[in-house]
Amino acid sequence: MRALVIDDSRTMRRIVADILSGLGFDTSQASNGREALDLLDAGDAFDLACIDWNMPVMDGLEFVVAVRARREWRDLTLIMVTTEGERGQVVRALAAGAHEYVMKPFTPDALASKLALLGLLPFEESP
């Protein structure tokens, strides 16, 4: 399965991509919502996108809205991975069409647990 990691921080992109590769995903990266949309428009297909909120050019919420407006991308699972941690922000993101929400700071197993909830892990979660 393929995952797109979208964050303006190279450090965070690398960390999230490492976690996802460890779980069996092939990963690509984009540093803002516009770059990510360009990849999708160019025909790159992904199963999962992990999306930061605060980014230059196009932020994560705008990216979610843009993706959910396109029928051809309706099978793309969208998970926010962001420091925005107010309850109201989580509500906004879910209302815009994000499927899940991980708040920074997070541990690798937290991201894995959200993927398990969405049925995106190939193996059973082990106790």
Add this chain to the structure above:
Amino acid sequence: MSMPGAIDAGQVAIIATEVFAAMIDREAGFLTTWSGGPLTVADPLYAWVDLSTVPASRLQLSTDAGTADEVTRAFLTMGRVEPVAEADVADALGEIANVLAGNVKALLPEHVEMTLPKVSWQSPSRDGARLNEVLLEWRGRPIIVSLGTI
């Protein structure tokens, strides 16, 4: 008063320990409050995020170059002797400031916006801003998290 929304130093310290435990050290116990005497950091590197409180406020992280390198190595799980590029250090510290600021702003009674992080060897707060300092110790090294109106 300088602390926006009367956020106290204890809460900032708790947030910082969670950030380091979860994402940098991947284990609790390496970031604590500073146990030594008064603290000044020589030639610090600054990473900061501004918040749209009224008046505006800033969350700032500062530490010395050696500590900044070590934090970056830990964050990126690099080897102890791997050279760290300046751009990587700036990105890592900026992201830490970003995560601290996001969690601090969630303590405020109302939603505020935050800027993207900036990193510099020049202090952004020279011009009379009054920031409260929370002195922290990471593996024996000093890290200062400052918060206040600008």
Add this chain to the structure above:
Amino acid sequence: MTISADTFTFVAELVRRCSAIQLPAGKEYLVETRLGALARQADFVGVDEYVGALRLLQHCAEHDRVVDALTTNETSWFRDFKSFQALIGHVVPTLLRDDPALTSIRVWSAACSTGQEPYSISMALLESAPGLAVEIIATDISQEVLRRGRSGRYSLIEINRGLPAAMLVRHFVRAGAEWELSDQIRSTVTFSQHNLLDQPPAGGAFDIIFLRNALIYFDLQTRREVLCRVRSVLRPGGFLLLGATESTLGIDDAWERVPIGGGSVYRISTADAA
């Protein structure tokens, strides 16, 4: 850094003596990581040195801390999600079908740790069967985890583990740097201290019992005894839920296994006239 065989033996014996929980060979890593933190807090270089010092002391609070550190699970919300799918999709509908007049459900969450399991059960039941009154008895041997469970407050790190975001916004509010469960959910759970080696909690039979990832710490005979005591407080037609890799097979044949969606739930075998 690996701990010495002596250290592991001492620690395993200490834990067994205080809780009947067995740490089999192969759990050395668990001991290293859990006690590493305690060793550092007590200013020891490593676990061997720390345990070496403990061996010289009469049993004291520090020994209890060691036992606590090794008998607390890493817990998450909706752990083994299949169990909750089984709860909502099969267990509750079956209970309602067997008794259409059922208005309330009594659940026992045994070895509940810091409370994520009983609160997850409560959220799942509230959302799937809102008309049912729910009473959940949550028990654990450790006072510390019970205290945390009663508070209903969790850190960001804990909230991130396994909790669907939609559940977060429906049932939690921010409380400073933590998240706090609604009164509605908290009021359904009563926490109390209980050792699985003792008689089960009083108050009547349960409709559903969660005993997940607790039996793994006991030897075969103890597991048999625990399951027998659990059986005595499960009402006929009620359900037992174990951990994903656990089974009653080979331990207690008074149960029948009901396969559900890749997992299992258990009921008292009707062939066994208690």
